[in-house]
Amino acid sequence: MAALPCRNSLARRDFLALGAAATAAALLPGRAFAAIATGVKLHGLSAFGDLKYSPGFTHFDYVNPDAAKGGQMNFAPPNSTFNQSFLTFNTLNSLVLRGESPPRTELCFDSLMASALDEPDAVYGRLAESVTLSPDRNGFRFSLRPQARFHDGSPLTAEDVAFALKLYKDKGHPNLSQVLRHMTEAVAVDPVTLDLTFNGKQSAQNILAIVAMPIVSKAFYTVNDFDASTMKPPLSSGPYKIGRVAAGQTVEYERVADYWGRDLAVNRGLYNFDRIRIDFYINRQAAFEALKKGDTHFREEFTSRVWATGYDFPALKDGRVVKREFPGEKTPSMQAVALNQRRAQFRDVRVRRAIANCFDFEWTKRVLFYGAYERSQSNFERSDYKAEGLPSAEELALLEPFRAELPPETFGEAVMQPVSDGSGHDRKLLRAASRLLAEAGWKRAGNFVVNEKGERLRVEMLAEDDGIVRLFSPWAENMKTIGIDASIRQVDSTQYEQRQSNFDFDFTLLAWSIGATPTADGLEILYDSRMAKTPGMRNYPGTESRAIDALIEAAGKAQSRIELVTALKALDRVLRARLDWIPTYYLANHRVAYWDMFGFPEQKPDFGFPVEALWWFDKDKAAKIGKA
Template sequence: MRRQTLLPRRDFLALGAAATAAALLPGRAFAQTPTGVKLHGLSAFGDLKYKPDFAHFDYVNVDAPQGGTFNFQPFNWVANQTPLTFSTLNSFVPKGDAPQRTEMCFDALMVRALDEPDAVYGLIADGVTISDDRNGFTFSLRPQARFHDGTPLTAEDAAFTFKLLKDKGHPDYSLSLTHLEDAVAVDAHTLELKFSGKQASRTILNVVQMPILSKAFYTANPFDSSQMNPPLGSSAYKIGRWSAGAWIEYERVADYWGNDLPVNRGQNNFQRIRIESYQNRNAAFEAFKKGEILYREESVSRVWATGYDFPAVTAGKVVKHEFPAEKVPSMQATAVNQRREQFRDSRVRQAIALCFDFEWTRRNFFYGSYERSQSCFEKSDFRAEGVPSPQELTLLEPLRDQIPPETFGEAVT
């Protein structure tokens, strides 16, 4: 493969190929993004699909009906969350088991656009200014931002949050804050984040999506896994009824301060979102068959191929659908740790790869499911194909004596 990478799994899956690619280009990521001017969004490559005056994301229906209860099984989770049970409502700490989707109760400085591979747009912050050295970020916070109890969400809450998550937060948060030197509330609506310069270029894309917590709440309550009292949030949903370890409901906040923001219009339409915990995969599938669960993503090829023949499918009550492509595709892979002496020789890594007979495994174990990825940037513009173009050769030739000769031939498949 022409583009050699060391990819943290969470970053790759969270931000997609484009942001990861940017992180591998020191001095180039954000190179086209201007400094010293207020920006309504950020992209690793400087280009944003949506202009400052955009009304809503293109993929939403602003006239969608609102109401009802949606009971579903989340396919993924973050930090200390688990689909099996829960013993705390604090999902930001390393210990304990939290229910899935508690992050829905908290707003962030900025939010992802799902039809772009790496772009984020202002939520709590209506804009950001990048310093000339690109290690400082100044955010202008919306004065109307509120917590669910009506108290203002200020830059002091944001500065408190980033320091707290760096010192005591789950690694999903603290690792991205490793090189954060300071978080400063300049005034009630101005936040400065200062990095050391050792951070990856994409780090800020992770940081701006972190939940902003209430300083008052976590001053009065311990920031640990012992908490079963719902934390004070600020987003479109708040924790409603719950039964420890069994199920939890998130209630839509009628007077949510951000309802009419462009990044929110057409979204958050269910009045109630209910999530059940199942300690057994089969029990969860049976609940779906009976209609207790309304939506499910299948991750087991055997079940996908042989399990969806129950009466609700044949009656048309369950719609089985396969999506051929995603903006941010997920992958399953084994990463060889090249920091280990025994794996530093590329021939050893190639030999390991040759031991995996993907085609035989796909045919015999996976019921014909899955396609082999030929690149860490599969289904993106960054996948290497054919021989290097003249433009690529212009970049590669000065490095000819430092990179594998295969780089200059056909892309490896």
């Protein structure tokens, strides 16, 4: 059975730390971003002032700074961002809502700052050599590295950065424009000085998402349409550039040997393969066969049945392919189903709860998951933000102003999903589901339940591939048992993305990560009332709640990690009581298989697993297995 690879837009962590005069302040535990010194050149930033790397550091601890350059990785990406697709592509522009692009185009672009994957919320300078905060903390002056260059040799200047950010605010993918809405000015003071100004309504962490954004060329997009769905590679400046492309089938990223930033501390030991190749397959079995034949060199396995029974092919038996698990990240994990409350039949929480009762996780784990996966209870699973037990006094202080509009369950023990008897058809849970439907006004009429107008309760479950159909099928059968007219609609990747982006569905599944230190911008994409009407956002249920909006605002204003944890635990209680999302399941580890031709640091960083950037080609290993 399959889990979803993650479409993890703002889960991409690129944040910062501090410069010389402010280092002492930055290292004080619990200091908020808002308390960082102003008027001082900083070499980085962090959400709450906790930094690991001092000015002048030479490389991140989790890399091999002397990793060999060379070789090729044929890579099956386990996650994606913005408009990227795992199954096909018809554009090379990942930065707009239109079209489907290939994963990892982001490798071709530089950003102002780069993340440290062994810290939960720290970023350090890439294009930016330093950043200075204005006294009112609404302005940021970036000093850029004068050596920065695009791949055609032209300089990358402050004018390009200002142009890119204004372009995204106006025309970019909603995940970009949403983050930039509080930016009022982006001004190139001179070729190496950039000023960003905000309206004062931004969260303290807002800048951390902005400094991670890819920077495009003003000259290129002055003569090329940014909105176009095109196979013309954009001019870029990062460690890779787009090489050979076969639309919808293959894309290759070629390492730029004279990349201007190759010796920066944030890049040393990374981006080691001469070529990264991604092939696209319509179904999972074809993709798995590619691994077995050696056409794919690295694959993360999301199908429990295959992991349990399929890894018995010759290359694995003779040791040419390695099958192993790596620890998961220490970041919140969400995989959940949304029922689209823009449609009247799903607005009553009793209907949503009845449908949740029809998901027999215990049976699914035993029969489809081969004992893998655990039941999710929270949108912040595997993190300190998951609510447990009764709310604390601090949580209650945030929740009490909205008591009248919140379900009573919000104020009791954190809501848990029901545990079945594992039969696949738990009569007790299904009877409870039938009672909930009856209470919500759905009465039995023959084989179906109907409302007072005689209309059936219909649920169309939207699926993208066969693995998700297998997950949904027993769920649909249980819904039919209690009179719901349930069906499964499997569509191709293009239709799937379009229907999700335009909220054209009843029932859909989302896997998502919002990073170790969730920002208000990332939370808004999923939960904010304004996002319920914004195409391309991930507020799939259509949630509109003053309480949720206020809790997101509280998280954005958090002045310490303790305050952030409190706000998110309160938000978790509300989401679970409202059942805007039905939690499904999660896996603690990465299950991967790879041809034994790579080197990598054995100690994996806690907040990311970008093997295509961290690993390197080992010539001696490759020669032993005939892959040199």
